Amino acid sequence: FRRMENKKEKTFQFVVVGGGIAGVTLQCVCHVSRTLEEFDVEEQPSSVLEEKFPNLTIIHSVVKSLHTKSHCVETADGRVFGYKKLCVCSGARPKLLTQDNPYVLGIRDTDSAQEFQKRLSKAKRIVIVGNGGIALELAYEVEGCEVIWAVKDKAIGNTFFDAGAAQFLIPSLEADKPQAAAPCKRPRFTTEEAAPGAYGHGPTDSGSALGPDWHEGIALRGAQEVRSCMLEYQCEVEKIFTCEELHKSPEQTLRTELGDWPVYVRLTNAQTFGCDFVVSATGVVPNTEPFLQGNTFVVADDGGLQVDDHMMTSEADVYAAGDVCTACWEQSPLWQQMRLWTQARQMGWYAGRCMAAHILSEPVELDFCFELFSHITKFFNYKVVLLGKFNGQGLGPDHELLVRCTKGQEYVKVVLSGGRMVGAVLIGETDLEETFENLILNQMDLTPYGEELLNPDIDIEDYFD
Numbered sequence: 001f002r003r004m005e006n007k008k009e010k011t012f013q014f015v016v017v018g019g020g021i022a023g024v025t026l027q028c029v030c031h032v033s034r035t036l037e038e039f040d041v042e043e044q045p046s047s048v049l050e051e052k053f054p055n056l057t058i059i060h061s062v063v064k065s066l067h068t069k070s071h072c073v074e075t076a077d078g079r080v081f082g083y084k085k086l087c088v089c090s091g092a093r094p095k096l097l098t099q100d101n102p103y104v105l106g107i108r109d110t111d112s113a114q115e116f117q118k119r120l121s122k123a124k125r126i127v128i129v130g131n132g133g134i135a136l137e138l139a140y141e142v143e144g145c146e147v148i149w150a151v152k153d154k155a156i157g158n159t160f161f162d163a164g165a166a167q168f169l170i171p172s173l174e175a176d177k178p179q180a181a182a183p184c185k186r187p188r189f190t191t192e193e194a195a196p197g198a199y200g201h202g203p204t205d206s207g208s209a210l211g212p213d214w215h216e217g218i219a220l221r222g223a224q225e226v227r228s229c230m231l232e233y234q235c236e237v238e239k240i241f242t243c244e245e246l247h248k249s250p251e252q253t254l255r256t257e258l259g260d261w262p263v264y265v266r267l268t269n270a271q272t273f274g275c276d277f278v279v280s281a282t283g284v285v286p287n288t289e290p291f292l293q294g295n296t297f298v299v300a301d302d303g304g305l306q307v308d309d310h311m312m313t314s315e316a317d318v319y320a321a322g323d324v325c326t327a328c329w330e331q332s333p334l335w336q337q338m339r340l341w342t343q344a345r346q347m348g349w350y351a352g353r354c355m356a357a358h359i360l361s362e363p364v365e366l367d368f369c370f371e372l373f374s375h376i377t378k379f380f381n382y383k384v385v386l387l388g389k390f391n392g393q394g395l396g397p398d399h400e401l402l403v404r405c406t407k408g409q410e411y412v413k414v415v416l417s418g419g420r421m422v423g424a425v426l427i428g429e430t431d432l433e434e435t436f437e438n439l440i441l442n443q444m445d446l447t448p449y450g451e452e453l454l455n456p457d458i459d460i461e462d463y464f465d
């Protein structure tokens with residue numbers, strides 16, 4: 001304890017670990033409705049930020065260890081900084097199918113996206129494993145390459161929607177893609193030359209996570225003329241093996257059938273595919289190791305640091321926000337945590353408010369943004385809005401669904417519980433997000449409207465105005 005005390009170079013009121021939330025600048029927050037927001041994110045040189053905020057000091061180094069008892073952090077270059085309040089925003093890293101296999105890639109930050117792009121440019125066939133955000137994006141975006149997409153479930157996109165929505169989206173995988181859209185106006189991410197030991201090049205080995213439109217600035221093109229996507233449903237990876245291993249196999253016919261590839265993937269449905277490489281799009285693990293070791297943080301089942309309704313961890317004066325934490329407060333019946341940019345921003349902002357309020361001994365209430373889950377994104381070139389318990393999460397059989405679908409145009413699903421709207425999935429330009437958000441928030445009894453609620457001839461926005 002005394003050794004650390006003596007080593008402290010300086011003690012700050014607030015210390016934030018991680019440049020995802022702390023280091024990005026919100027340039028333009030555009031409120032789509034009360035809880036839905038779209039925003040641009042711009043990476044800026046730290047000198048610009050320090051000039052703009054004279055109370056801010058940016059230290060380019062990996063935090064190697066945290067000493068909660070002596071309230072200090074030690075960086076990879078041996079510097080020690082004290083804190084009054086600390087917020088851990090160290091994000092997450094891909095939960096890969098297998099570690100240290102050069103043929104298995106994960107995508108998280110600019111470096112890993114560039115590595116993927118480089119490998120893809122020479123690839124004729126890739127296997128994508130996973131059924132969440134990254135797999136959905138890649139299966140649609142990758143051009144000039146044969147894609148085998150292995151999913152555990154009966155339908156695509158299980159983390160974001162149900163089988164009905166998946167069915168609506170599937171034709172887009174098979175169809176020719178629309179002409180390239182107008183270039184996206186959001187600023188692109190670039191990798192700055194970082195000092196040795198700075199995050200992204202040090203022991204944590206990863207930069208900040210990518211976000212919306214990450215693939216629009218880079219060509220995701222393989223070495224074939226055409227693209228194709230073949231889906232393998234309800235299967236997992238049984239084994240990944242190299243061509244050397246295959247050649248040792250006594251089964252001559254298998255070797256001939258599979259052809260020559262650098263790597264092979266055997267799935268649990270007894271299918272084996274050769275490919276140039278495998279993308280493991282199988283979720284994330286919160287970045288708590290190794291720098292939080294030696295403390296007594298209470299960790300949730302998903303590996304995140306448990307935080308309460310003031311974003312406080314189990315260690316005194318240590319807060320956490322974003323992908324690294326797991327929300328363990330009594331949650332609103334209409335909200336759930338998902339490791340998304342939107343929630344990382346909201347949590348970071350709210351943690352900052354709580355830290356300041358605690359220093360000033362002021363009360364602070366759980367922010368309104370945690371009342372209702374809302375996410376706006378794009379899949380297969382469709383706008384996708386998810387509200388509340390959009391997949392009937394945690395509702396058991398006690399809920400009703402209303403669906404309206406126009407092929408190639410829109411998919412609207414409403415989740416009702418006890419006659420009240422508790423969730424919705426809106427795909428396409430439905431223009432319903434604001435009205436539905438209000439109906440979910442005000443919990444109006446919608447029983448009298450029955451299926452008319454989704455009658456396309458009724459201007460619902462006008463009706464409930």
Ligand SMILES: Cc1cc2nc3c(=O)[nH]c(=O)nc-3n(C[C@H](O)[C@H](O)[C@H](O)COP(=O)(O)OP(=O)(O)OC[C@H]3O[C@@H](n4cnc5c(N)ncnc54)[C@H](O)[C@@H]3O)c2cc1C
Nearest residue numbers: 018020021063090091199208209212322323339340341344
């Ligand atoms: C390919 C991809 C596409 C995505 N698309 C979307 C999307 O369209 N919409 C959406 O809402 N979300 C999206 N996400 C998810 C979103 O990017 C994350 O949820 C969000 O960025 C998490 O923010 P964060 O600040 O918690 O973590 P991160 O952005 O990962 O930031 C953590 C930071 O901490 C630093 N760090 C870690 N350990 C240390 C240490 N010991 N010392 C110092 N620094 C450290 C890291 O270098 C990093 O800079 C996407 C993610 C990926 C990978």
Ligand SMILES: NC(=O)C1=CN([C@@H]2O[C@H](COP(=O)(O)OP(=O)(O)OC[C@H]3O[C@@H](n4cnc5c(N)ncnc54)[C@H](OP(=O)(O)O)[C@@H]3O)[C@@H](O)[C@H]2O)C=CC1
Nearest residue numbers: 130131132133134135152159236281282283284339340377
């Ligand atoms: N547009 C957006 O909003 C986007 C958001 N993101 C975010 O970025 C992060 C990383 O994305 P991603 O990696 O796609 O993570 P996700 O959590 O979105 O999806 C992971 C998927 O992999 C499945 N899975 C987990 N383990 C295995 C396994 N061993 N074998 C086969 N499948 C497995 C999961 O199934 P199960 O759920 O059953 O465990 C789930 O379908 C996520 O937080 C995601 O939300 C990423 C891209 C776009």
